[in-house]
Each structure stands twice: as structure tokens, then as C-alpha cells.
Amino acid sequence: MVIDKCGESLITSGMPIGIFDSGVGGLTVVRAMEEHLPNENLVYFGDTARYPYGTRSPEIVTEFALQNAGLLTSFGIKLLIVACNTASSVAIPILQKNIDVPLIGVILPGAVDAADSTKNGKIGVIATQGTVKSNAYKTAIHNRNSDVSVFSKACPLFVALATEGFSGDIVQRIAHYYLDELIQEGIDTLVLGCTHYPLLKKDIQEVVGDGVNLIDSADATVKVVKEYLHSNNLINSSCNKLPDKFIVSDSPENFMEIGSNFLKHRINNVNLIRIR
Amino acid sequence: MVIDKCGESLITSGMPIGIFDSGVGGLTVVRAMEEHLPNENLVYFGDTARYPYGTRSPEIVTEFALQNAGLLTSFGIKLLIVACNTASSVAIPILQKNIDVPLIGVILPGAVDAADSTKNGKIGVIATQGTVKSNAYKTAIHNRNSDVSVFSKACPLFVALATEGFSGDIVQRIAHYYLDELIQEGIDTLVLGCTHYPLLKKDIQEVVGDGVNLIDSADATVKVVKEYLHSNNLINSSCNKLPDKFIVSDSPENFMEIGSNFLKHRINNVNLIRIR
Numbered sequence: 332m333v334i335d336k337c338g339e340s341l342i343t344s345g346m347p348i349g350i351f352d353s354g355v356g357g358l359t360v361v362r363a364m365e366e367h368l369p370n371e372n373l374v375y376f377g378d379t380a381r382y383p384y385g386t387r388s389p390e391i392v393t394e395f396a397l398q399n400a401g402l403l404t405s406f407g408i409k410l411l412i413v414a415c416n417t418a419s420s421v422a423i424p425i426l427q428k429n430i431d432v433p434l435i436g437v438i439l440p441g442a443v444d445a446a447d448s449t450k451n452g453k454i455g456v457i458a459t460q461g462t463v464k465s466n467a468y469k470t471a472i473h474n475r476n477s478d479v480s481v482f483s484k485a486c487p488l489f490v491a492l493a494t495e496g497f498s499g500d501i502v503q504r505i506a507h508y509y510l511d512e513l514i515q516e517g518i519d520t521l522v523l524g525c526t527h528y529p530l531l532k533k534d535i536q537e538v539v540g541d542g543v544n545l546i547d548s549a550d551a552t553v554k555v556v557k558e559y560l561h562s563n564n565l566i567n568s569s570c571n572k573l574p575d576k577f578i579v580s581d582s583p584e585n586f587m588e589i590g591s592n593f594l595k596h597r598i599n600n601v602n603l604i605r606i607r
Numbered sequence: 608m609v610i611d612k613c614g615e616s617l618i619t620s621g622m623p624i625g626i627f628d629s630g631v632g633g634l635t636v637v638r639a640m641e642e643h644l645p646n647e648n649l650v651y652f653g654d655t656a657r658y659p660y661g662t663r664s665p666e667i668v669t670e671f672a673l674q675n676a677g678l679l680t681s682f683g684i685k686l687l688i689v690a691c692n693t694a695s696s697v698a699i700p701i702l703q704k705n706i707d708v709p710l711i712g713v714i715l716p717g718a719v720d721a722a723d724s725t726k727n728g729k730i731g732v733i734a735t736q737g738t739v740k741s742n743a744y745k746t747a748i749h750n751r752n753s754d755v756s757v758f759s760k761a762c763p764l765f766v767a768l769a770t771e772g773f774s775g776d777i778v779q780r781i782a783h784y785y786l787d788e789l790i791q792e793g794i795d796t797l798v799l800g801c802t803h804y805p806l807l808k809k810d811i812q813e814v815v816g817d818g819v820n821l822i823d824s825a826d827a828t829v830k831v832v833k834e835y836l837h838s839n840n841l842i843n844s845s846c847n848k849l850p851d852k853f854i855v856s857d858s859p860e861n862f863m864e865i866g867s868n869f870l871k872h873r874i875n876n877v878n879l880i881r882i883r
Binding site: 379381387488505585 | 656667763773780784
């Protein structure tokens with residue numbers, strides 16, 4: 332927590348919220364923020380020069396996460412959202428030690444939502460290889476409810492399918508390839524444990540059937556953010572909502588184009604910075 | 608060219624050949640080297656911390672290529688092979704200016720092969736977005752034969768499919784999605800303009816039909832390397848063939864596992880270095 336010389340918190344409700352992801356995926360969190368907390372000022376960083384994180388080692392992802400968090404805290408933020416499941420799964424404890432701002436990752440909210448909403452105690456988790464290997468969802472779900480069974484599956488092609496805007500038959504065939512074993516386990520709840528996956532939600536729902544409840548980690552996270560801001564008196568009550576600020580480490584034009592798919596509205600201005 | 612004080616070349620036939628790619632893809636070039644030039648000593652660098660290059664800007668790919676080339680020249684190499692189509696498509700002129708070793712990229716050999724072997728003058732090129740945007744294949748093919756038509760198509764999902772070891776039905780459906788328009792143009796030659804694509808060769812051939820000649824840029828490049836070494840008296844004639852040296856910038860275990868698919872034999876030792 333940032334405090335001044337008199338021990339008072341320097342964090343005020345008018346400050347922006349920082350959000351980072353490896354690339355465009357975290358925009359699903361921005362979309363949920365715009366829906367549920369439309370008055371908050373946002374600074375988003377997409378690390379497009381080093382995307383994707385899901386196939387990288389925990390050491391490198393942690394190093395990247397520290398750099399990204401350092402960049403965003405320089406904007407004087409009141410809260411940092413780690414909108415990348417892979418980074419959330421390996422880097423939260425080190426970020427908490429090193430960053431002087433409260434932070435919320437995307438794993439815990441989705442895990443709690445899943446543990447609380449399953450009826451038959453069988454939860455599926457789909458995510459990147461990095462997130463699955465970390466066991467972060469399994470651990471967080473079991474911390475909430477040790478009686479449930481968790482079935483995890485890495486779906487490495489889903490990120491590319493979402494980024495390229497695929498839908499329909501091809502997505503559903505690949506979804507069957509990955510998800511049939513989870514369906515056979517009889518899951519009633521499936522965590523979309525990667526911020527890219529909500530873009531494939533319709534096709535995934537089609538494949539797993541209506542009986543399976545999909546947990547969108549972006550929505551779950553924004554619910555937790557809202558509770559945090561409320562209980563700490565940090566909701567932005569000023570009328571001064573600024574346009575969201577977007578920053579990337581490579582190819583701003585690409586980000587604008589693909590990002591508009593994620594946000595369902597145009598992104599007009601993206602700044603390029605050097606972070607490597 | 609590296610020369611000593613008397614103006615003599617310091618490059619000798621016993622020196623190793625350096626090869627770099629964004630990740631495992633360039634191992635298709637290593638495989639072709641092992642087949643056609645089995646006595647050469649190889650040092651391979653896979654930039655797995657910053658893979659993939661195909662979606663990144665020319666500026667960043669050029670910066671990465673310069674760093675990778677600098678790393679490999681420190682091993683005292685006689686030749687540098689840029690085994691990444693994206694890097695070859697944007698960085699060759701700058702590498703030639705800055706690196707003191709002869710170098711061969713993968714674009715020109717495949718382009719020449721295609722221009723020389725088409726019968727009906729209709730050539731397809733499939734590659735990453737970066738390579739397609741650069742127009743490097745189109746330019747190189749037209750420099751060889753200005754009368755042919757070139758139809759280019761970026762196939763961004765192919766890298767993930769190859770890396771994840773997919774084959775069969777799913778690959779063929781996605782191949783149809785990308786390639787049907789090239790087939791309709793009546794191409795008789797298709798350049799696999801990304802070092803990952805040869806792993807999908809069987810399925811791609813099935814989709815385009817036996818009438819279309821597939822040009823593997825790895826094979827084409829190694830033919831050019833062989834000619835270069837012969838005409839410069841640089842074929843390694845010593846009996847001292849050392850094991851190939853593999854270096855990566857992240858996740859050596861992953862590289863060993865996926866790399867074995869590419870090489871069709873086990874990789875036993877991979878060194879990790881820091882290049883960011």
C-alpha cells in the first residue's frame with residue numbers, strides 16, 4: 332500500500348486502474364470493466380512483443396509480469412489487475428512482494444466462482460500449458476472446497492483460434508478434441524481459464540452442452556474488483572471519466588484491429604512503448 | 608567476410624555453421640543439413656523466449672535477428688543460416704551490413720526453386736503474416752521470373768498445429784479453409800514458406816492434390832548451402848564431426864520434446880541462455 336509521510340494512504344478513488352495481459356486477451360476484462368464499472372479510468376498494457384505467455388517458463392513469465400507491473404504503477408494507479416491467467420498462476424506472490432499497489436489476479440475469482448457453483452462437485456478447467464502446469468486453479472478451487480474433483484486440460488490452439496477470429500465448425504471440432512474427455516468425466520462446471528477463451532464461448536457451450544456452466548474468469552474478476560473498490564471506498568465518483576488508455580510493446584495497428592473484436596467497439600488510439 | 612591482417616580469410620572449413628530460428632521450426636533445416644551435409648558441425652539457436660516471430664513487426668524481428676546473429680557469430684562460425692522465414696523476409700539486408708560472416712536466408716532458395724519448377728506459371732506461397740506482408744517471396748520469385756503469378760496466403764494457425772503435433776482431419780479442414788482459394792487459382796506449385804509447415808506436408812499435399820508440387824524451403828536452402836560450401840572449398844573434410852549444439856532462450860525441456868518430432872531423433876542436450 333502506498334502511504335505518505337503521515338501514514339495516510341496515497342491511493343484515491345480518482346486514480347486509474349492498471350490492467351496487463353500478454354496481448355489482447357485481457358481486453359475481455361476491459362470489456363467486463365466497461366460493463367460493470369463504466370466510470371473507472373483504465374490504463375491497459377498488452378505485452379504484444381512477448382506474447383504469448385502460456386508456453387513460456389514460470390521464471391520468464393514472472394520477470395515479464397514484474398516489468399509490466401512496474402510500467403503500470405508509473406501511471407499512479409489505485410489497483411493493478413493481472414488480466415493474464417498464466418501470469419496470475421505463477422507471479423502473484425512475487426508481484427505482491429515487489430509492487431506497492433493492491434493487486435487482483437484472474438485465477439482466484441474464477442476458482443471461487445467454480446467451487447461455489449458446482450452442483451455435482453466435478454469441475455473442468457481449460458487453460459494454457461503454463462496455467463495447467465502451475466496447478467493454480469486446482470489449488471485455489473481445493474482451498475475453497477476440498478471435496479470437489481478438478482479436471483484440467485491445456486488447449487494451446489484456442490488462443491490462436493480466438494486471436495484469428497475463428498468460430499463455428501473448425502472451433503467445435505478442435506473443442507471436441509480437447510473437451511471430450513472432460514465431458515466424459517461428467518463435469519457440470521467449466522472454467523475458461525484463459526482471457527482469450529471467452530471469445531470462443533458460444534462454440535465451447537455448443538460442444539459441452541447446456542448442462543455445463545461456463546465460468547468466464549474476466550466476469551468473475553470484475554465482480555471481485557467491484558467488491559474491493561466498494562469496500563475500500565475507491566469507486567470513482569467523479570464525473571471525469573477519461574478515455575481508456577492502451578499501450579502495447581509491438582504492432583499497435585494489429586492490436587487495434589484484433590482488439591476491436593474483443594471489445595466490440597473501436598479502439599482509436601494505442602501507444603507503443605519499449606519494454607524489452 | 609572475416610579477414611586477418613594479411614588480407615586472408617579467417618574462415619575455414621572446420622568451423623561450425625550457425626542456424627537460428629524463432630523456436631523449433633528451423634530444426635527442419637537442421638534435419639535437411641543432417642541428411643545432405645552430415646559432416647558439418649552445427650550450432651542452433653531457437654529464440655523460444657520470444658517465439659513466434661510471424662505476428663511481430665519488422666522492426667522487432669530485425670532487432671531480434673541481429674541479437675541472434677551476434678550470439679551465433681561468437682561461436683566462430685563459417686556461415687550463418689537464417690532458418691526463419693519471417694526473419695529472412697525482413698532482416699537479411701541489415702544482417703548483411705552488420706554481421707561479419709556470410710549468410711544464407713530461407714526465402715531466396717525456395718523462391719528460385721518455385722520460379723524454376725512451375726509449369727503453368729501459377730505459384731502459391733503460404734507463410735506467416737509477417738512474411739506475407741513483407742512481399743519477400745513475391746519479389747524474389749518475380750526477380751527470377753517476372754512472367755509468373757504469385758498468390759500469397761498467411762496461415763497463422765499452421766504454426767500452432769505443427770508445434771502441437773496435430774495431423775489428419777483437423778489439419779486438413781484448416782488447410783481447406785486457407786488453401787481452397789489458392790487451389791481455385793489453379794496453382795501448380797506451393798511454397799511452404801515457414802519452417803514449421805513441412806511437418807504438415809502430408810496433410811497439405813492431401814488437400815491441394817498430387818498435381819501441386821510442394822516446395823520445402825528447408826530442403827531448398829540446404830541445396831544452396833551445399834553449393835556455397837562446395838564452391839568456396841568450405842565443406843568440412845575432417846572426420847571430427849561433433850554433436851550438434853542446441854541453445855534456446857527459454858524452456859529447454861519443451862524444446863527437447865517438440866524438437867525430437869522435428870528431427871525424428873532424440874535431442875539430448877539443450878543449453879539455456881539469456882538474450883533479452
